[in-house]
Amino acid sequence: MLEAIRQAESRAELVLITGGLGPTRDDITKHVLCDYYGTSLVRNPGVEARIVSWFERRGREVLQVNRDQALLPEACVVLDNPLGTASGMWFDREGGVTVSMPGVPYEMEHIMSEGVIPRMRSVLEANGRSPRRAHRSLLTMGTGESQLAVRIEDLETGWLSKGIKLAYLPSPGSVRIRLTAEGEAVGELDAAHAQVCSRLHDYVVTKNGETVVQALADLWKKEGWTLSVAESCTGGGLGAALVASPGASQYFLGGVQSYSNQAKSELLGVPPEWISEHGAVSEPVARAMAEGAKSALHAHFGVGITGIAGPEGGSDQKPVGTVFIACSGPNGTQCEVHHFGRDRTRNLGMTIRAACRLILEVGRSNSIVMNSGAKGVVDSL
């Protein structure tokens, strides 16, 4: 650890360390930092009081090892951690700053956003330096990064000399493109971003880089629509993705996790003979699930998902990775079939993202229809 800190400090003005601040014996970061900076641990009464009240609020006994989390290096500035018992530590050093934060992700994120970033900004401003980088991003779906790159190769080449760089950030099912400008190029960033969006128009899902779920939630709230789901292979994952963002209750009514065939028929009204005739994983069943969800939950839009996530359950006609997704709205039902791969986890993730994209598309085209004279179709439901 000593060597890692030494190397990091020799390379960077800001060094961020996470983890090793807990109360157990395997947590040694504080001690290493004391060795490194030639300082020693002192008890911080304010932090100790906070730790004691943290345990009291939870009705749990405060042990000596918990109190000892208030022993902090004398040479550091303590960064408050209201979400846990391990404080952050800010060390000023010649030529830079080193920060130690707990490893629990949401505690670290809180200290980072509330403690480290504002403080770092002040340091930069005090030194007459301001962040000279700016970013724009967009989200694409429907093709791979190489196809995207070829379409904007000439733009990218032209921008390189000006100081605008592109990064392709692929996830399963989507590619985020990030434009970064430094120095004077910052002023040209919006124009460059608009050019990329226009050139890649067929694949752009969100121009501001927000996720499909965010774009979908914004549209549904703006239009005052409601949405319901019927999920087979995803087991509830689409609903979970929707409610991950606060405010989902403004448009999401719920749904049916119709994992069994009986649930598909009894709760969603899918005719059992369709299941025996076409199979549970089929276009008619996906459509009936979407329509069943719409009607059972009294929603403007309903979504149906049925597929073979794997690794078992595939056949020659319907291999593992086959997924039908239907979205039913005021203007009818759209259904698409996907052929994902062999990996269950990936198939489930791809299915949820593809469903969100289909819902967004159906919503957007419905929005256009409404705004071009057919207003009221939704209200008439």
Add this chain to the structure above:
Amino acid sequence: MLEAIRQAESRAELVLITGGLGPTRDDITKHVLCDYYGTSLVRNPGVEARIVSWFERRGREVLQVNRDQALLPEACVVLDNPLGTASGMWFDREGGVTVSMPGVPYEMEHIMSEGVIPRMRSVLEANGRSPRRAHRSLLTMGTGESQLAVRIEDLETGWLSKGIKLAYLPSPGSVRIRLTAEGEAVGELDAAHAQVCSRLHDYVVTKNGETVVQALADLWKKEGWTLSVAESCTGGGLGAALVASPGASQYFLGGVQSYSNQAKSELLGVPPEWISEHGAVSEPVARAMAEGAKSALHAHFGVGITGIAGPEGGSDQKPVGTVFIACSGPNGTQCEVHHFGRDRTRNLGMTIRAACRLILEVGRSNSIVMNSGAKGVVDSL
């Protein structure tokens, strides 16, 4: 990158590099490795044929930049990547091995488990070295790491000199304890593990360290039980957690995402007057949801979850983070209330884990009842 590789190689016998192997201009790892090892890129016909067929199977055009992913350093052993177009690269060096893998997680994991680990094992065996480390782990819930550590402090102290170490790995809602033995201490590892399990008995959820979902699925499959869910605040997240493991259809029948109150009443039979009287987030509603899910899906066990995930919607009596979880089985319905924190994402995750633990508890006590003479209660459903 050159400096990072140099440093890593000076410290470790095995260096693993991920990322930067894609087809776009920002992918430079291959070129850096050629510089570093003084080798050059050569076209690998086998890899190129695989890339071409990868695109053809997906009905997508093969671009030159895709074909060029078959340009690989002459000095490396190519590690196949059947899940993508970027190959892994294995570089033998004096005193060790450096491996470069794509950054897409599931591609990297495949190359790691199929290519790197078996090959590394052969290298160690060829040199007459075998892995001298062994691990055991257990999963606990219900108290913090410091409370656990204090309870086994004397054991830990005694083991340190023998070469058995403990690591406390906390996640929101649970702490995994991992025992690691080196050298001769490997032979004492099972006894040490049994001592920890016995000492921490009240908090141990799984003795083999498997997740609560795995333990739950194993028990339900073994007993031939079925399970259904009714999810309000989690929106489907519990169902999604259950179906994440293959074979869930053997016990999971599905459920209802009753985000709206209308869904709670119409699809689960929760009396609307209970909702207006006690509130949607209340013990009677959670119980009725669990029982409604059990009966609507014709399952042996039903789960009901209703809570305030936040950040809005809390009140003085029921602050953000209040969650009721009920589990209804053949021997009645158990309900518990939790008071999590203010963070929506964390509250949703904690709720799902707490629900799995409650289901497992109810199932285990039911299993004991059944095996002590009350057999048949489940079959009589």
